[in-house]
Amino acid sequence: MYLKYVIFALFITCASWVSGASYEDKRCKCVCPSIAAVLNNTEGSEYDRKLYIGNVPPNKCNCVGVILPRVGEIIKGRDQEFCPRCECKYENRNTTIIKVVVIIVIWVIMLLVAYMGFLICLDPLINKRAKASYQEHTNEEDESTISGTSQPMASRGNVLNRVTHQQDKWKRQVREQRRNIYDRHTMLN
Known part of the structure; x- marks a missing residue:
């Protein structure tokens, strides 16, 4: 009964956490070479790339709209050499769906871990009770078929x-199968 309230409280907490994060769903992502490669400095390699992200409308997702306002002072007049090397893409994503999927995956993992813990705690109880009341059968066939009676299994013992x-x-x-395969190198029928 209280489990419903706990789950509801955790869901509300997660929902407020999701809404509190500040990420942009729409952005312009530009990958450009290192400024040192354009200025012919020895500090950076020609193959070093730098990522620039800006929140601009789709029509301004280019070198002039995203990169030059940030590095225009540094490259002074070499923008015609620098901009053609940049690759800009406008991305439209739904971070709310991404967050919800991540939260669901985390919940499933938590439930599975809790279930595993429950089974680990339950295993010694099952083995202790079973060893106290278990009598080893020499025959693997059901006793009811041998004796000719067809009593339901529930009447002969409990489910445990x-x-x-x-x-x-x-x-x-x-x-037995391991012994046959590894020791005797034979297969079971």
Whole structure:
């Protein structure tokens, strides 16, 4: 009952966190060579690239609208040499959807970790109870088919004993198969 309120509170907290972030959904992204490459300085390599991001309308997504206002003083008069080397792209993305998907993925991972923790805590209880009430069967066939009675399995024991029996049976089969493959180099039928 309280789990619904906790989940709701966490959802509201995540929603306020998502709305509080300041990212632009529309931007102009320009990749240009290093200014040192244009000025023929030895500080930078010709292959060094620099990223410029600006919040401008799509028609101003170019070197003149995004880069020159920032570095125009440095390159003085070499803008005709610098601008053709720049690649500008206008990006339109929805950061709200990206944030929601990330939050959902984080929630799923948290739920899986909580479930794994629950199973880890439950495993010693299952094994302790099963070992106290489990009697090893020498025959893998169901006893009801041998004796001729067809009693439902629920009347012969609880679900926990059946699950533990199947788990132990599977473990024995795996051990036998490993022994046959690695030691005897034979396959099971």
